[in-house]
Amino acid sequence: MSTETREHLTEEATSEQLGIGMRFSLHPHCDNFVEVILGALDDAASAGLTEHLTIETDDVSTYVGTGTEPAEQRLVAYLAAVVAAASRRSNGGHVVAHVLLSRGCPGEATCDLTVTGLPRPAPVEIEPTGVRAAAQWSLYPLLDGGDGDHMTHIEDAIAAAQRRGVAASPAHYATKLSGDVAEVLATVADAWAGVGTRVPHVVSHVTVSVGSPSTREG
Amino acid sequence: MSTETREHLTEEATSEQLGIGMRFSLHPHCDNFVEVILGALDDAASAGLTEHLTIETDDVSTYVGTGTEPAEQRLVAYLAAVVAAASRRSNGGHVVAHVLLSRGCPGEATCDLTVTGLPRPAPVEIEPTGVRAAAQWSLYPLLDGGDGDHMTHIEDAIAAAQRRGVAASPAHYATKLSGDVAEVLATVADAWAGVGTRVPHVVSHVTVSVGSPSTREG
Numbered sequence: 001m002s003t004e005t006r007e008h009l010t011e012e013a014t015s016e017q018l019g020i021g022m023r024f025s026l027h028p029h030c031d032n033f034v035e036v037i038l039g040a041l042d043d044a045a046s047a048g049l050t051e052h053l054t055i056e057t058d059d060v061s062t063y064v065g066t067g068t069e070p071a072e073q074r075l076v077a078y079l080a081a082v083v084a085a086a087s088r089r090s091n092g093g094h095v096v097a098h099v100l101l102s103r104g105c106p107g108e109a110t111c112d113l114t115v116t117g118l119p120r121p122a123p124v125e126i127e128p129t130g131v132r133a134a135a136q137w138s139l140y141p142l143l144d145g146g147d148g149d150h151m152t153h154i155e156d157a158i159a160a161a162q163r164r165g166v167a168a169s170p171a172h173y174a175t176k177l178s179g180d181v182a183e184v185l186a187t188v189a190d191a192w193a194g195v196g197t198r199v200p201h202v203v204s205h206v207t208v209s210v211g212s213p214s215t216r217e218g
Numbered sequence: 219m220s221t222e223t224r225e226h227l228t229e230e231a232t233s234e235q236l237g238i239g240m241r242f243s244l245h246p247h248c249d250n251f252v253e254v255i256l257g258a259l260d261d262a263a264s265a266g267l268t269e270h271l272t273i274e275t276d277d278v279s280t281y282v283g284t285g286t287e288p289a290e291q292r293l294v295a296y297l298a299a300v301v302a303a304a305s306r307r308s309n310g311g312h313v314v315a316h317v318l319l320s321r322g323c324p325g326e327a328t329c330d331l332t333v334t335g336l337p338r339p340a341p342v343e344i345e346p347t348g349v350r351a352a353a354q355w356s357l358y359p360l361l362d363g364g365d366g367d368h369m370t371h372i373e374d375a376i377a378a379a380q381r382r383g384v385a386a387s388p389a390h391y392a393t394k395l396s397g398d399v400a401e402v403l404a405t406v407a408d409a410w411a412g413v414g415t416r417v418p419h420v421v422s423h424v425t426v427s428v429g430s431p432s433t434r435e436g
Binding site for chain 2: 019021022023027028029030031033056058059060061063065094096098100102105124134135136138140141142171172173174176192203205206209212213214215
């Protein structure tokens with residue numbers, strides 16, 4: 001969010017140029033939450049999933065970025081592993097992750113990208129975690145050229161989620177998803193990356209809940 | 219997110235027409251999280267803060283809307299009370315709230331509003347809660363006319379936050395705020411409503427953390 005102006009990109013932008021990355025926070029609803037969080041982060045690191053990632057944790061959330069392709073795959077594989085590990089470490093208790101995925105607005109530049117070559121990343125592929133999630137998801141195409149068609153992008157993304165079996169139903173300001181943590185996160189990431197092939201700056205937020213007593217009762 | 223087209227508004231839009239509202243989720247990091255959440259919601263209701271609000275809780279989050287002015291004031295007063303009550307009920311333990319504030323995209327309409335009379339709501343005023351928060355905040359002007367100046371709105375909002383003493387520093391994809399829960403939430407709401415006087419559809423997300431052991435150590 002500085003005022004430095006970025007040079008316009010004329011070739012296909014890399015993940016690094018687009019500032020592809022995420023912030024997430026992890027919320028185990030238990031007294032030993034510190035142990036669960038640190039253990040889950042360790043588990044993902046031990047599984048080799050932090051390779052080529054830049055990870056910076058502060059007192060509210062964790063930033064994860066990468067300059068190594070495929071960026072989307074690396075980010076989501078790590079995130080799914082962390083959520084699943086936190087679920088296991090809290091014995092299936094209630095854990096929520098809040099995730100912000102961003103592309104097209106790197107922290108150190110203004111957002112006036114004129115990108116003529118937006119990359120077309122491959123769909124994310126992650127093994128099922130065995131952990132079921134209920135999620136609420138929002139998708140924000142931010143530089144959509146002013147024709148006000150951002151709802152088209154969003155409706156396309158929701159239709160795609162329905163086709164892949166991650167049940168999608170509308171709610172105020174969000175879309176509800178449910179399924180394996182890996183499939184929910186892959187759906188969100190593919191939609192975000194897919195809109196990113198047409199719109200330079202795209203942000204998506206998703207709240208992923210596992211082991212909720214409300215869901216179990218429902 | 220239906221495909222029904224909304225009639226263009228030519229007078230100053232009401233909060234109801236703009237679909238002003240929020241979703242939030244509350245995460246006490248303790249074994250008795252259900253008791254803390256339900257108790258905090260009860261406390262805010264007992265204090266009369268649910269008057270004129272529509273509140274719908276599902277398994278992931280809670281939607282709050284209102285058709286009664288001043289909408290922003292009602293929403294934020296309720297939210298600040300809930301977060302402070304959850305902090306008290308968990309004896310100052312770690313509680314996180316994730317909040318989505320939205321205006322200009324009601325659930326039952328498409329987002330192609332052409333609003334000629336955007337309202338100018340008064341700043342939110344809430345008594346300090348006595349509970350300190352660390353927060354990360356993102357602001358998304360979604361229908362900004364295609365001139366790509368959404369960073370200007372965001373930079374103005376950050377400058378305003380700095381002026382009012384809610385220390386604001388940049389991070390990847392978010393701005394860090396700290397201060398009393400009430401002042402942090404008022405800052406976020408005023409920025410969101412302020413951009414909403416110029417941009418019809420504005421969303422803001424904020425993660426509000428109280429009682430974090432990381433913050434205490436820092």
